Structure formats: C-alpha cells, structure tokens
Amino acid sequence: MERTNVNPESIFTLVSDAILVIDEQGFVVAANPASVKMIGCSTEELIGKVHFCSICTGMATSREEASCTDCFANKWNVPSFEMKIRTKGGSEYPVAASSTCLLTPSGKQVIVIMRDMSQQQKAEGERFQRQMINYVIQAQEEERKRVSRDLHDGVGQALYSILVGLKVLDQFHLEHDVKEQLENVWKLTTHALNEVKNMAVELRPSTLEDFGFLPTLRSYRKRYEQQYGIEMRLATKGHKRRYASIVETALYRICQEATINAAKYSGTSLIDIEMEDSDxxxxxxxxxxxxxxxxxxxxxxxxxxxxxxxxxRAGLLGGTVAIHSVPGKGTTVQVIIPLTEKGEPRNVDPDTHSG
Ligand SMILES: Nc1ncnc2c1ncn2[C@@H]1O[C@H](COP(=O)(O)OP(=O)(O)O)[C@@H](O)[C@H]1O
Ligand SMILES: [Mg+2]
Structure with missing residues (x-):
C-alpha cells in the first residue's frame, strides 16, 4: 500500500466515499476519484459539463412528486439522506448522502458526499426475504400442528364415541340382519378412525417432538411402505442424537417431500435413506x-x-440440498446441515430465526 501523509487534499483524493462539489446552477465543479468511478465518466467529462440533476434520479426520502422541491441543493445543510444515482452506463443505484452548503467568493457551492448502498440494500433485501420464508414455514408448521390436534381430539374422539355407542348397541338382543348391518357400520367407523389418526400423524407426527427425527422416520417408513408398496431401507452412521426442533422438522419435511415425489413420479420399488452424523x-x-x-x-x-x-428449508438452516438425477437410473436428494455440538444449525443468521 502507498504511504501518504494525511492532509486535507489527500483526504479528498483517497477516501472511498464519492465527493462532488456543485455550483449555484447545479453543475459539477469538483469531483474526487471515487465519484468519477461511481458515475462512470472521466473528470474532464464531469467538471463544468454535467448538471447534478442528470445523474440524480430522486431522493428516496421524498415523495416522488415532491422530490425536486425537497432537493438538498435548495437547503443549507442536509446531514443524511438517500437518493438514487444514474451512472453514465445508465444503471441506477442507491446512495446514502450528506450535503454541506458553503459560501465562496464565486457564489454558493454544495458539497455532496455519497456512499454506494447497493450491496447493503441487496443484503438487506435477501435477509428480509429469508425472514419472510422463515415466518411462512413456521406459520405452516403451527397450522399443521393445530389441524393435527383438532383432527385427533375432535373428529377422532367423535368417531371413538360412535364406536363405543355401537358396542353398547351390540349387547342388545338384535335380529340377525340388524346385527350384520351394525357390524358393517362398526367396520366403516373403525376405518374412518384409522384414516383420521393417520392424517393427524401425517400432518405433524407428535413423535417428532417427543422422540426426535430418527424414531419418527422409522414409523414413517412403516406407514410409507404400507401406503405406497415401496420398500424403504434405512441406514445410519455416526452419532445418534437429538437436534434442535427446527432441524428435526426440516429433515422430516424434506424426507417426506423427496419420498412422496419418488412414489408419485419415479416408478421405483425401492428407496434407500442414509443418515450420517459426523464432523x-x-x-x-x-x-x-x-x-x-x-x-x-x-x-x-x-x-x-x-x-x-x-x-x-435447508438454506434457512445454513445447509444445502443437492438433487442429482440420471434418466433411467433414479434420483438422489442429499441434504447437508452443519450443526453445533448442541445440534443447533451452525451457519445461521440469528436474526432470521428470532421469534
Ligand atoms: N424422484 C423423482 N423422480 C422423477 N421425477 C421427479 C422426482 N421428484 C420430482 N420429480 C419431477 O419434478 C417435478 C417437480 O416436483 P415438486 O417440486 O416436488 O412438485 P410437485 O410434487 O408438486 O409436482 C414433479 O412434478 C416431477 O415431474
Ligand atoms: Mg412434490
């Protein structure tokens, strides 16, 4: 790095913030190297030739129509505002700026200092999007939990009461035809009760919270094999432990999606699931x-x-999902989530999971 004594002139040339000086008519009268780079034209093209309004597309803090009435150039000092700059190449980006008015022998001049905010705004936008996705996923999980509980405790209990009632009826002395009919209703009700129970588990298995991902996966395998007639083999390597609830839910939901996709679209008769917890x-x-x-x-x-x-789901936990598929050979979905010793996701932005 070049060694330079810091003096006021070198600050103008060395700082990474763009500095422009504008005269009373709005023309650029001085520009530091950072502003030349920001606007994308040479110092010669800028000085005395470029009117500030031709590179400013409005102050973000003003209402659109009042943008020019509110212009910083008409004010004395504006310590902080945002605006958009249009470069010579035609692209636009947001800047954070401040302006200082000076009275010079040649008239009023305004110093504008600008800092490129496009990276910060992009990062902010991405963070906001991740937060929104996280809220949606959490809300969906809560809703599934609620519907699952309602099904189990509401419709499930009602069907159970009907079964008890049928049992009582069965103890009366009934004619053969009625008894047969009663048996049919009993079978149908038992079937409906099992369906409701399965739906409740499918929506949100309570074992996920009580016993964790692996035991839930084992009971999922049983239901899956029965429902789709596809063999599911499970293999585990490394540590066997509990993970944070968000990790266990994500693993379960990804597994559910991938295996149901395989059943719906692949035509496979076998699924291999391998889980490895190490390093x-x-x-x-x-x-x-x-x-x-x-x-x-x-x-x-x-x-x-x-x-x-x-x-x-994996991205929110700082992990990845890779999908490899070869025509005629099958599909592999691989989830990788880096974890701490406590089983919490290692690479997450804590703000994303607040709340
Ligand atoms: N394991 C798989 N084998 C074959 N095709 C698959 C598999 N998984 C997904 N697909 C294809 O990818 C598409 C998109 O899958 P997905 O995003 O899960 O949407 P959906 O299940 O709602 O159709 C499916 O419609 C299917 O054509
Ligand atoms: Mg699907």
Whole structure:
C-alpha cells in the first residue's frame, strides 16, 4: 500500500466515499476519484459539463412528486439522506448522502458526499426475504400442528364415541340382519378412525417432538411402505442424537417431500435413506431407482414448489440440498446441515430465526 501523509487534499483524493462539489446552477465543479468511478465518466467529462440533476434520479426520502422541491441543493445543510444515482452506463443505484452548503467568493457551492448502498440494500433485501420464508414455514408448521390436534381430539374422539355407542348397541338382543348391518357400520367407523389418526400423524407426527427425527422416520417408513408398496431401507452412521426442533422438522419435511415425489413420479420399488452424523454435519441422502428427471427444468421455471421448498428449508438452516438425477437410473436428494455440538444449525443468521 502507498504511504501518504494525511492532509486535507489527500483526504479528498483517497477516501472511498464519492465527493462532488456543485455550483449555484447545479453543475459539477469538483469531483474526487471515487465519484468519477461511481458515475462512470472521466473528470474532464464531469467538471463544468454535467448538471447534478442528470445523474440524480430522486431522493428516496421524498415523495416522488415532491422530490425536486425537497432537493438538498435548495437547503443549507442536509446531514443524511438517500437518493438514487444514474451512472453514465445508465444503471441506477442507491446512495446514502450528506450535503454541506458553503459560501465562496464565486457564489454558493454544495458539497455532496455519497456512499454506494447497493450491496447493503441487496443484503438487506435477501435477509428480509429469508425472514419472510422463515415466518411462512413456521406459520405452516403451527397450522399443521393445530389441524393435527383438532383432527385427533375432535373428529377422532367423535368417531371413538360412535364406536363405543355401537358396542353398547351390540349387547342388545338384535335380529340377525340388524346385527350384520351394525357390524358393517362398526367396520366403516373403525376405518374412518384409522384414516383420521393417520392424517393427524401425517400432518405433524407428535413423535417428532417427543422422540426426535430418527424414531419418527422409522414409523414413517412403516406407514410409507404400507401406503405406497415401496420398500424403504434405512441406514445410519455416526452419532445418534437429538437436534434442535427446527432441524428435526426440516429433515422430516424434506424426507417426506423427496419420498412422496419418488412414489408419485419415479416408478421405483425401492428407496434407500442414509443418515450420517459426523464432523459437525448431518447428512441425509434419499435415493430412488426410478426414471429420473431434470431438476433444473423445474427449479429454473420456478414450477417445482416441492423441490424449491426443500432447498429453502435447508438454506434457512445454513445447509444445502443437492438433487442429482440420471434418466433411467433414479434420483438422489442429499441434504447437508452443519450443526453445533448442541445440534443447533451452525451457519445461521440469528436474526432470521428470532421469534
Ligand atoms: N424422484 C423423482 N423422480 C422423477 N421425477 C421427479 C422426482 N421428484 C420430482 N420429480 C419431477 O419434478 C417435478 C417437480 O416436483 P415438486 O417440486 O416436488 O412438485 P410437485 O410434487 O408438486 O409436482 C414433479 O412434478 C416431477 O415431474
Ligand atoms: Mg412434490
């Protein structure tokens, strides 16, 4: 790095903030190297030739129509405001600025100091988007929990009461036909009760909170094999432990999505699930041996909501989901989430998960 004595002139040339001096008519009369770089034209093209209004597209703090009436150039000093700058190349970006008015022998001049805020605004936007996705996922989980409880305690209990009533009726001396009819109703009610129980578990298995991901996956396997007639093999390596609830829920939901996709679209008769917890990461691999597909086609069109959702869930926890698929050979969905010793996600922005 070049060694320079700091003096007022060198500050003007060395600082990374853009500094412009504008005369009373609004023309640029001085520009430091950072402002030349920001606006994208040479010092010669700027000085005395460029009117500030031709590079300013409005102050963000003003209402659109009042933008020019509120202009900082008409005021004495404005310590902090935001505006948009249009570069020579035509692109626009936001800047944080301050202005200072000076009275010089040649008239009033305004010094404008500007700092490029596009990176910060982009990062802020992304953080806001992640927070929104997190809220939506959390709200969805809460809603599923509520519907699951209502199904179990409401419809489930009502059906159970009907079964008890039928049992009582059965103890009366009934004619053969009536008894047969009663048996049919009993069977139908038992079937409905089982359906409701399954739906409640499918929506949000209570074992996830009580016993964790692996035991839940084991009971999921049983239901899955029965429902779809597809064999599911489970293999585990490394530590067996509990994870933070957000991690266990994400693993379960990703597993559910990938295995249901395999059942719906791949035509496979076997699914392998491998879970490995070692070196501070949990890795879950779901493999089918079906017809395969092109994941990029769905992800780039934004149509694969299930695929997108898997990626979002892992991304929120600082992890990744990779989908590899080979036509005729099958599909592998691999989730990797870096974790702390306590089983909390290691790479998350704490703000994203506040609340
Ligand atoms: N394991 C798989 N095997 C074959 N095709 C798949 C598989 N998983 C997903 N797909 C294809 O990708 C598409 C998008 O999947 P997804 O995002 O889960 O949406 P959805 O399940 O709602 O259709 C599916 O419609 C299907 O065509
Ligand atoms: Mg799907």
């Amino acid at each position: 501070g990461t949990v890795m879950l691999t779901i493999r089918d041996y079906g017809q395969g597909f092109d994941p990029e086609q769905f992800l780039s069109q934004g149509s694969g909501l299930g695929l997108y959702g898997m990626k979002e």
